[in-house]
Amino acid sequence: MIRRAPRSLGEHAPILFPALMLVVFFVIPFGLMIAVSVARRIPGGFYEPDLVLANYERFLSAFFGGVLSFSLELAALVAVVAVGIGFPFTYRLARLPRAAQVRWLVFLLSILSLSEVIIGFAWSTLLSRTAGITNLLVAVGLMAEPQSLSPSFGALLAGMVYQAFPYTVLVLYPALARLDPALVEASRTLGASPLKAFFTVVVPAQRNTIVATLIMAFVFALGSYLLPQLLGRPQHWTLSVLITDQAIYQSNMPFAAAMAVFLVLVSLALVGLSLLFGRKEEA
Amino acid sequence: MLRWLNSLMAGLIGLILAAPILVVAGVSLNAKRSLDFPPKGLSPAWYAEIFTDPGWRGALVASLVVAASSAALAVAIAFPLAWFIWRWRAPWARAFEVLGMAPFILPPVITALGFLSFWSTFGQYGEPWTVVVSHAVFFVTLPLVTLSLGFGAVDRSFVEAASTMGADDRTVLRTVVMPLVRPYMISGFAFAFVLSLNEYIVAYMVAGFTLETLPIKIFNALRYGYTPTMAAVTVLFVLLTAAVFGLIARFGDLPRLLGAWIKAD
Numbered sequence: 001m002i003r004r005a006p007r008s009l010g011e012h013a014p015i016l017f018p019a020l021m022l023v024v025f026f027v028i029p030f031g032l033m034i035a036v037s038v039a040r041r042i043p044g045g046f047y048e049p050d051l052v053l054a055n056y057e058r059f060l061s062a063f064f065g066g067v068l069s070f071s072l073e074l075a076a077l078v079a080v081v082a083v084g085i086g087f088p089f090t091y092r093l094a095r096l097p098r099a100a101q102v103r104w105l106v107f108l109l110s111i112l113s114l115s116e117v118i119i120g121f122a123w124s125t126l127l128s129r130t131a132g133i134t135n136l137l138v139a140v141g142l143m144a145e146p147q148s149l150s151p152s153f154g155a156l157l158a159g160m161v162y163q164a165f166p167y168t169v170l171v172l173y174p175a176l177a178r179l180d181p182a183l184v185e186a187s188r189t190l191g192a193s194p195l196k197a198f199f200t201v202v203v204p205a206q207r208n209t210i211v212a213t214l215i216m217a218f219v220f221a222l223g224s225y226l227l228p229q230l231l232g233r234p235q236h237w238t239l240s241v242l243i244t245d246q247a248i249y250q251s252n253m254p255f256a257a258a259m260a261v262f263l264v265l266v267s268l269a270l271v272g273l274s275l276l277f278g279r280k281e282e283a
Numbered sequence: 284m285l286r287w288l289n290s291l292m293a294g295l296i297g298l299i300l301a302a303p304i305l306v307v308a309g310v311s312l313n314a315k316r317s318l319d320f321p322p323k324g325l326s327p328a329w330y331a332e333i334f335t336d337p338g339w340r341g342a343l344v345a346s347l348v349v350a351a352s353s354a355a356l357a358v359a360i361a362f363p364l365a366w367f368i369w370r371w372r373a374p375w376a377r378a379f380e381v382l383g384m385a386p387f388i389l390p391p392v393i394t395a396l397g398f399l400s401f402w403s404t405f406g407q408y409g410e411p412w413t414v415v416v417s418h419a420v421f422f423v424t425l426p427l428v429t430l431s432l433g434f435g436a437v438d439r440s441f442v443e444a445a446s447t448m449g450a451d452d453r454t455v456l457r458t459v460v461m462p463l464v465r466p467y468m469i470s471g472f473a474f475a476f477v478l479s480l481n482e483y484i485v486a487y488m489v490a491g492f493t494l495e496t497l498p499i500k501i502f503n504a505l506r507y508g509y510t511p512t513m514a515a516v517t518v519l520f521v522l523l524t525a526a527v528f529g530l531i532a533r534f535g536d537l538p539r540l541l542g543a544w545i546k547a548d
Contacts, residue, residue: 029397122303131320174542223390
């Protein structure tokens with residue numbers, strides 16, 4: 001079997017089905033969304049094809065600016081916390097015996113695949129008055145009576161870090177599992193303490209990985225669409241929530257699509273940036 | 284000292300990760316229709332309700348059918364693509380690989396909105412089968428990644444040997460390549476299955492008003508107040524998810540699937 005460029009139609013045939021599926025069900029919906037974003041809205045939930053920029057002009061309002069800056073700040077905060085805890089954690093994880101690693105990975109994957117509905121429900125229960133952790137504080141005498149901690153900004157942050165943490169660990173895992181152990185051994189032989197070796201050898205060596213992971217976690221957190229509704233107050237709504245709200249409840253598809261196009265551009269720029277950092281690491 | 288501190292940190296992280304699930308598990312056992320923790324009285328009634336109540340049972344069946352068929356379709360899309368890229372020297376085909384990765388990296392609400400525009404433009408909005416196709420394309424990334432790893436792991440000298448002995452592409456695929464990539468194919472299916480089972484926003488935007496999957500049912504029920512049944516469903520989901528990943532770990536190489544290989548060259 002020689003690996004050369006395919007020539008005949010028969011040799012090309014296997015890629016026809018996947019290519020068709022991806023073009024019809026991903027490229028076309030994407031193009032349609034862009035078309036809808038410049039469509040003109042007809043009151044009553046419909047829209048007709050047009051080329052108006054009115055939906056994009058709404059970005060200039062103070063309300064939208066507020067939502068956008070809150071979304072970006074929240075996603076940045078979640079990314080920093082998740083990577084701050086996740087990096088040392090993953091470094092240790094990658095050095096555990098294989099069986100223990102596999103157990104942790106199964107656990108992390110299970111949490112990562114949990115629906116946002118379930119994470120939101122579980123956290124609001126954990127922070128509720130009747131079943132929440134304040135009952136524990138009351139039991140040990142630190143608090144007079146149980147109270148509800150959700151909805152609040154703290155609850156939202158906790159839920160989003162909880163959601164982003166397994167993702168962050170799994171993004172960091174390949175790089176840290178492949179880290180050359182000789183690096184740390186050398187610094188230890190030269191007399192560095194384990195902590196010093198971690199901060200002066202491992203962290204600088206993985207600087208680009210850390211930046212790339214921060215960006216990936218940021219994009220991941222930007223995508224959170226239910227937790228702000230379940231754990232936060234209306235002023236904690238993010239761009240993703242606003243898009244869902246406009247599309248489903250306000251029946252304003254053109255405006256929702258315009259915001260989505262904007263979100264795509266932000267995300268693509270960031271993912272491109274993180275690939276750039278990731279590539280530097282390999283060079 | 285540091286070792287001890289490390290174990291403490293790992294234990295603490297494990298505890299925080301498990302805490303919401305543990306509380307929900309406790310709540311799901313309440314004897315009365317209340318969300319108390321520790322539970323007041325023990326009762327498995329809420330678990331029974333998932334299977335006896337037509338609403339919950341219907342949602343469970345809908346979720347399982349959608350997850351199984353969309354995962355199968357995702358593998359059917361990913362397999363020929365990954366095989367083609369491995370078999371032929373065709374750099375342009377990588378563009379389709381990127382297309383397959385995109386929905387997974389972008390915020391999910393974008394893909395959801397894209398599908399909503401698509402299905403409503405073609406008059407299929409709300410048809411249950413559209414959820415299957417949407418999920419298959421949304422999650423095609425997972426079998427695509429596992430299968431690319433699988434094909435990459437096939438020793439080409441086996442293939443050379445087979446074709447020297449006169450086997451054509453089809454025979455090589457069936458007798459040499461297929462047995463080697465099968466574990467990766469099953470993992471890819473399982474990943475897509477579990478994620479489809481838990482997926483909310485795409486299913487909701489595409490057919491949320493006609494087809495109630497379990498996450499949609501839980502979210503709709505949340506608006507009318509929390510019940511222990513929701514807690515029981517959550518526990519059932521967590522167990523199902525952990526069981527699937529446990530099986531992948533048992534029969535496949537999980538660290539490798541997640542990227543922990545040593546570079547050969």
